[in-house]
Each structure stands twice: as C-alpha cells, then as structure tokens.
Amino acid sequence: MAxxxxxxxxxxxxxxxxxxxxxxxxxxxxxxxxxxxxxxxYYSFTSWDGLSSAHWVGLANYVDLVQDPQFVQGLxxxxxxxxxxxxxxxxxxxxxxxxxxxxxxxxxLFRVIFFLPYVVASVVVAAIWQRLLAPHHGFASLFKxxxxxxxxxxxxxxxxxxxxxxxxxxxxxxxAAMQGVNPSLYEAAELDGAGHWAxxxxxxxxxxxxxxxxxxxxxxxxxxxxxxxxYILTQGGPAGSTDMLSTVLYRAAFSEQQxxxxxxxxxxxxxxxxxxxxAFRIFQRVRRWDV
Amino acid sequence: MxxxxxxxxxxxxxxxxxxxxxxxxxxxxxxxxEPELSSNPLGLPAxxxxxxxxxxxxxxxxxxxxxxxxxxxxxxxIGVVVIGGLAAYAMSRLQLPGQGAVMTYLLVVTSLxxxxxxxxxxxxxxxxxxxxxxxxxxxxxWAVYSPFAxxxxxxxxxxxxxxxxxxxRLDGAGEIGIITRVVxxxxxxxxxxxxxxxxxxxYNEFLLVLTFVQTNTKQPLSLTFFxxxxxxxxxxxxxxxxxxxMILPMLILFLLLQRRFVEGVASQGxxxx
Numbered sequence: 001m002a003x004x005x006x007x008x009x010x011x012x013x014x015x016x017x018x019x020x021x022x023x024x025x026x027x028x029x030x031x032x033x034x035x036x037x038x039x040x041x042y043y044s045f046t047s048w049d050g051l052s053s054a055h056w057v058g059l060a061n062y063v064d065l066v067q068d069p070q071f072v073q074g075l076x077x078x079x080x081x082x083x084x085x086x087x088x089x090x091x092x093x094x095x096x097x098x099x100x101x102x103x104x105x106x107x108x109l110f111r112v113i114f115f116l117p118y119v120v121a122s123v124v125v126a127a128i129w130q131r132l133l134a135p136h137h138g139f140a141s142l143f144k145x146x147x148x149x150x151x152x153x154x155x156x157x158x159x160x161x162x163x164x165x166x167x168x169x170x171x172x173x174x175x176a177a178m179q180g181v182n183p184s185l186y187e188a189a190e191l192d193g194a195g196h197w198a199x200x201x202x203x204x205x206x207x208x209x210x211x212x213x214x215x216x217x218x219x220x221x222x223x224x225x226x227x228x229x230x231y232i233l234t235q236g237g238p239a240g241s242t243d244m245l246s247t248v249l250y251r252a253a254f255s256e257q258q259x260x261x262x263x264x265x266x267x268x269x270x271x272x273x274x275x276x277x278x279a280f281r282i283f284q285r286v287r288r289w290d291v
Numbered sequence: 292m293x294x295x296x297x298x299x300x301x302x303x304x305x306x307x308x309x310x311x312x313x314x315x316x317x318x319x320x321x322x323x324x325e326p327e328l329s330s331n332p333l334g335l336p337a338x339x340x341x342x343x344x345x346x347x348x349x350x351x352x353x354x355x356x357x358x359x360x361x362x363x364x365x366x367x368x369i370g371v372v373v374i375g376g377l378a379a380y381a382m383s384r385l386q387l388p389g390q391g392a393v394m395t396y397l398l399v400v401t402s403l404x405x406x407x408x409x410x411x412x413x414x415x416x417x418x419x420x421x422x423x424x425x426x427x428x429x430x431x432x433w434a435v436y437s438p439f440a441x442x443x444x445x446x447x448x449x450x451x452x453x454x455x456x457x458x459x460r461l462d463g464a465g466e467i468g469i470i471t472r473v474v475x476x477x478x479x480x481x482x483x484x485x486x487x488x489x490x491x492x493x494y495n496e497f498l499l500v501l502t503f504v505q506t507n508t509k510q511p512l513s514l515t516f517f518x519x520x521x522x523x524x525x526x527x528x529x530x531x532x533x534x535x536x537m538i539l540p541m542l543i544l545f546l547l548l549q550r551r552f553v554e555g556v557a558s559q560g561x562x563x564x
Contacts, residue, residue, distance in 0.1 A: 015388050017466060021381035022393065024374045025437055032434030033400055036408035036415060043411060050414055096306055099299045106300075112549055113307045116314065118556070119545045121495040123517045124534040128317045131527060168310060169556060176557040225404045228497045232517065246406055253410045254502070262410045270407040277402060 037270075040263045048260035050253070061264035071265065073240055074248045077155060081244065082223035084159045085166075086216060092163075093170030094212075098200055100171075101178045111175065114168040122165065126232040129161040151241035154234055158242050162229040170215060177211035178204060217280045221273050245269055321347075321531035328527060340528070347532035355508055356515030357536075359425065360494060363511050366429040367436065367493040368486050374433055375440030375485060380474060382441070383448035384456065397438045405435070405498060413502060423505045431503065432493050440485035443558055447481025448474060484555035487548060494541055512537050 044061055046054035065071045096114060100107050117125065133147040147157040185203045194202065205212070227246040230236060236243035236251075245265055253262025320328060322339040331337070347353065381387045382394075412431070413422070421427030451474060459473050475482065497513055504510050507518065516537050520530050545552050 011386075014385050018381040018385035018387040021377040021385070022387065025378040025441060028374065028430060028434045028437065029400055032412060032431050033403060033408050036411035037403060039411035039415075040407050050410075092306070096303070099303055103296055103299055103303070106303075110303050110307060111553065112546070114310050115549075115553060115556075116542070116545070117310055119491065119541050119552075120314070120538050121513050121516075121541070122497055123513050123520070124317075124538050127516075127520050127530055127534050128313050131320070131531075132313060132316070164309075164313070172553050173557045176554075221402070221404075225406060227406075231501075232497070249406055249409075253413070259410050259414065266404070266406040266408075266410060269404050273402060273404055 040266050043260050044264035044267045046260045048263075049257040050259035051257075054260060057260075061261050062268075064261065065264060065268065068248075070240065070243060070248050071245070074243045074245045077242065078224050078226070078244050080155065081159060081226060082220055084156075085163070085219050085223050088159075089163050089167035089170050090216070090219070092167040093174050096167075096171045097174035097178055098196075098204055100175055101181075101204075102196070111172060114171050116168070117165045118169045118172075120165060122228040123232055125161060125165045126229060129164065130233065133157060133161075148233060149238055151239050154238060154241045158229050158233050161233065162226070173211060173215060174208065177208040181207040213280070213284075217276065220276050224269060224272050224276075317531055318535055320528065321535045323528055325526065325528055343528055343532040344536060347529040347536065350526075350529055351519040351533040352507070352515055353512065353533055353536055356510060356512035359509060359515075360511035360513070362425055363429060363432075363500075364490050364493045366425070367432040368490045370429060370433045371436045371440045371489040372482060372486050375437045375444055376482060378437070378441045379444035379448055379478075379481075380470060383445045384451070384469075384474060397442060401438045401442075409498075409502065416503060422503060423509065425504070425509055428500055428503045431499055432489070432496070435499070436489040436492055440489055443485045443488075443555070444478060444481045446558075447478040451477045480551070483548075484551050484558070487544070487552055488555040490544075491541060491552070 043054055045056060045058060047057045047060070048054035100110055120128075130148065135146040135149065145153060147153050181204060185207070186199055189199045189203050225246060226244055227250070230242050230244055230247050231250070234242045236247040245268070249262045249265040249269070252258040252265065316333055319334070319336055320332075321343055322336040322341070323331070323343075324338075324340055327337060382390060387393065416422040416427050416431075421430065455473050455477070456469055459469050464472060494511075495513065497517075500511060500514060501517075504514065507515070510518075516533055519533055
C-alpha cells in the first residue's frame with residue numbers, strides 16, 4: 001500500500017509541476033487575448049470614446065452597423081477578397097506544387113524561389129509593387145492605368161500584390177502534402193492511360209483533401225481579417241473602394257474616438273470566423289471526412 | 292513510360308520570374324542614380340551606386356530601427372520559446388491533467404482574430420503603462436505567437452521515448468536535468484523551428500506594432516521603413532536601398548536555414564493533420 005501511496009504522491013507532484021509550467025502561457029494569454037476579448041463584447045454594447053467611462057446603449061452599435069454604408073461596403077469587399085483568394089492563389093499553389101512533384105531536377109531550388117516573397121515584410125512588398133504599378137513608370141505606363149488610384153482597379157491591384165507574397169506559402173504547404181502521396185498510385189493511374197489532368201484530379205486532389213480543406217478554411221478566415229496591405233497601399237481608398245472591415249474598425253477606434261463602435265466591428269469579425277469554423281466542422285461531420 | 296516534362300519547366304520558370312523578378316528590379320533600383328530610374332526603370336544599373344545604402348542608412352534612421360527590431364525580435368523569440376517550451380513540456384511529458392481542455396483552449400485562442408481584442412487591449416496597455424514601450428509589444432507577441440509554438444514543440448516532444456526519460460531519472464536527474472539533458476536535445480529541431488517562425492513573424496509584423504508603438508525612436512524597422520516611404524522626401528532610390536536593408540537579415544536567415552523555415556511555415560498550414 002505504501003508503494004501505491006508513493007506513486008500517487010509522485011503523480012500529484014508531477015501534476016503540480018505540469019500546471020506550474022503552464023502558468024506563463026495561461027497568464028499572458030488571459031492578459032492579452034482573453035481578457036480584452038471579453039471586454040470587447042462588453043464595450044460593443046456601450047457608447048465609449050476610449051477615454052471617459054462607457055455608457056450602456058444595448059444593441060445601438062449593431063443597429064448602426066447594419067445602416068452604416070462604410071461597414072456594408074467593407075463587408076462586401078471582404079467577400080470579394082475571399083472569392084479572389086479562394087481561386088487565384090489556390091490554383092497557383094496547387095498547380096505549382098503539382099508540377100514540382102512531377103519534375104526530377106531543381107525541385108528544391110524552385111521551392112526556395114517561390115517561397116522567397118513570403119519572407120519579405122509587407123511594408124517592403126508594398127513598396128516594390130507601388131513603384132512597378134505607379135502610373136508613370138514601368139509596366140503601368142504601358143497600360144495607361146493608374147492601378148492603385150482608380151476605384152475600378154484598386155481592390156484587384158491590392159489583391160494582386162498581396163497574392164504575390166502569399167501564393168508561395170500555399171505552394172509549399174501543398175507540396176509538403178503532395179510528397180506524402182504514394183507514388184504507386186500515380187504509376188497505377190499512368191498504366192490506366194491517365195494524363196496529368198486525370199492524375200491530378202483522381203490521385204492528387206483526393207490524397208491532399210485534408211490540407212486543401214484546411215487551407216481553404218484559413219483563406220476564408222484570413223480574408224475577413226485582411227489589414228496590412230490595405231492599410232499600407234490605399235488606407236481603404238480611393239473613395240472607399242478598398243475599405244474592409246478591419247480598416248473601418250481601425251478608423252472608428254483610433255481616429256474617430258468611437259471605441260465602442262470599433263469593438264462591435266471586432267465582435268462581428270470574430271462571429272464571422274466562428275461561423276466559418278462551425279460550418280466547416282458540420283460539413284466535415286456530415287460528409288464524414290477524416291480531417 | 293515517362294511523360295515529357297519540358298513544358299513543366301517552362302511554366303515553372305515563368306512562375307519563378309514572377310516571384311523573383313520584382314525583387315530583383317527592386318535591388319537593381321537600389322543601386323541606380325535618381326535620373327537613371329526614369330531612363331532605365333527595369334534594367335540593370337549602369338554603375339552600381341553602393342553609397343545609396345550608406346545614404347539610406349543615415350537618412351532613414353535605419354540604425355535605430357534595426358536596433359529596435361533586434362530587441363523586439365530577440366525578446367519575442369526567447370519569451371515564446373520559454374513560455375511555449377514549458378507548456379509543451381507539461382503537455383507532452385508530464386501528463387498534464389485536463390490536457391484535452393488545454394488543447395481546445397489553445398486552438399480557440401489561435402483562431403481568435405486580433406481585431407476582437409485590439410481595441411480594449413490598446414486602452415488596457417495605455418492604463419498600465421505598457422503602451423508605446425518595447426516590452427509592451429513583446430508581451431503581446433508572446434501571447435499571440437506562443438500557442439502555435441506550444442503546439443509545434445509539443446508535436447516534437449511527444450515522440451521522445453519514455454525510456455530515455457526514465458533512464459535519466461534513475462541516474463538521479465531532476466526535472467531541470469531531464470529538460471536540459473533529454474528533452475531539449477531531442478526536441479531541438481522543433482524548438483529551432485518555433486524560434487524561427489516567431490522571429491520572422493515579429494520582424495515583419497505590422498498591425499500590432501503600428502497600434503502599440505508610437506515614438507519613432509522605439510519603432511522597429513518595419514515602421515521606420517514605412518515612415519520613410521510615406522515621408523515627404525520621395526527619393527525612390529533610397530526607399531529601395533532601405534527596403535533592401537530591411538529584408539536582408541530575414542533573407543539571409545531564410546537561405547541559411549531554409550529547410551527549417553519551410554517546415555515550420557508548412558506546419559502552420561498542415562495543422563489539420
């Protein structure tokens with residue numbers, strides 16, 4: 001009996017040490033993330049300028065949101081952004097990664113080159129392309145278009161620039177997943193006379209489905225949060241044509257002294273992420289996908 | 292029955308030009324004279340103007356920005372590795388009670404958007420005196436980057452056979468001895484990867500540092516560069532030169548440790564598995 005007592009004492013001591021090890025992580029998380037996140041929910045029901053005390057206004061901020069043309073426009077731009085990013089970088093990443101699995105020489109070199117733009121800071125990426133797309137310089141002068149200054153092209157131009165720095169990341173992740181595909185599956189498909197397209201659709205895509213679905217999910221979530229490139233390149237302009245939820249929030253909270261309203265936008269953004277994740281989980285369960 | 296692959300190389304080279312071309316033009320521009328920029332916008336510089344880097348260094352205030360970046364990146368990296376490493380150790384080696392709940396908590400925290408806690412955090416940081424301090428932004432990075440680092444290091448530590456640990460215990464090693472002699476050496480790739488990913492994230496981060504560090508003598512290079520680029524002296528050659536200086540440390544680190552980088556970043560995307 002003494003031995004068992006000793007073991008359970010050891011186990012309790014271990015459990016205590018284990019929780020001691022967790023303290024820094026939990027403390028810093030509560031302070032920075034969880035605490036302020038809960039506060040955000042509270043402030044979203046108040047009229048608050050960030051300085052004086054907050055007044056409870058119930059759902060007023062949310063009612064204002066629905067009627068705020070900037071918010072609605074921002075939301076629509078986020079949806080447009082989501083669609084662009086679900087298609088362009090995904091296709092480029094999948095296609096590039098597939099080609100890399102098919103070639104024999106230079107795979108590592110190409111992978112480094114494709115990944116390089118992802119390592120470059122967003123402020124520098126923006127500077128690189130601002131110059132290349134400036135109206136009187138280089139490529140842009142050939143087209144006679146002010147890419148970032150025209151309300152019709154600004155959103156697409158910002159998306160193009162963000163994609164330049166982004167698609168290589170998707171390619172590297174897809175490549176890592178594709179390298180786990182059993183080569184004999186490709187050989188079997190080739191014996192059946194399958195071309196590249198048939199192999200890609202019937203072997204590659206099903207094999208990397210978990211990764212594909214996860215990246216699609218992350219793309220949707222990130223697209224609703226996008227901030228850096230918008231803020232750096234256009235600040236939401238010209239004439240609000242690149243405004244997103246994040247830039248509307250930033251203006252409200254930090255230049256228009258409407259912290260309560262900004263908090264409400266933040267809550268809406270979190271709810272959107274939550275709905276997307278929940279929908280994904282339900283979809284998984286219904287289709288019985290082993291993701 | 293090998294299919295022909297030459298067309299694949301053609302496509303891949305086109306993609307490589309797309310990825311690399313703008314970067315090369317940027318580096319070339321950094322070496323040109325101001326008039327040369329308009330006469331020869333895309334080509335090689337006629338006579339490389341290396342002094343552009345020196346001019347950019349002084350005019351953009353890069354020394355201060357770089358020093359601040361180093362402080363912020365090192366502080367973030369060390370903190371994230373210690374905080375995340377301890378948590379990963381508890382979760383993988385100490386049979387942490389309530390492990391499942393902790394995992395769920397970490398996954399939820401990593402999927403919360405920054406915008407949800409940004410506004411109250413700003414006012415909290417102002418109130419407790421952490422606003423506009425480097426320590427303040429470092430603490431925020433600890434919180435934001437450590438959940439991922441924890442999950443990453445945990446996945447490396449979980450594979451260490453229990454017998455190694457037991458052998459060390461029989462030799463009389465305590466908890467610290469086990470960490471330094473067994474767990475750290477074996478989980479080293481995971482620790483290094485977590486350190487690299489958090490360093491890259493902190494060095495390039497924009498939204499949080501823009502919000503939380505105001506004074507330009509405290510700002511890291513990303514904001515120094517942003518201010519210089521947005522400033523009145525639109526000397527594009529020097530903007531390019533300072534941009535090249537800004538990306539150089541990460542490019543060198545990436546090229547030296549590229550496998551670790553790619554694995555670390557890919558593991559962010561493969562988290563589903």
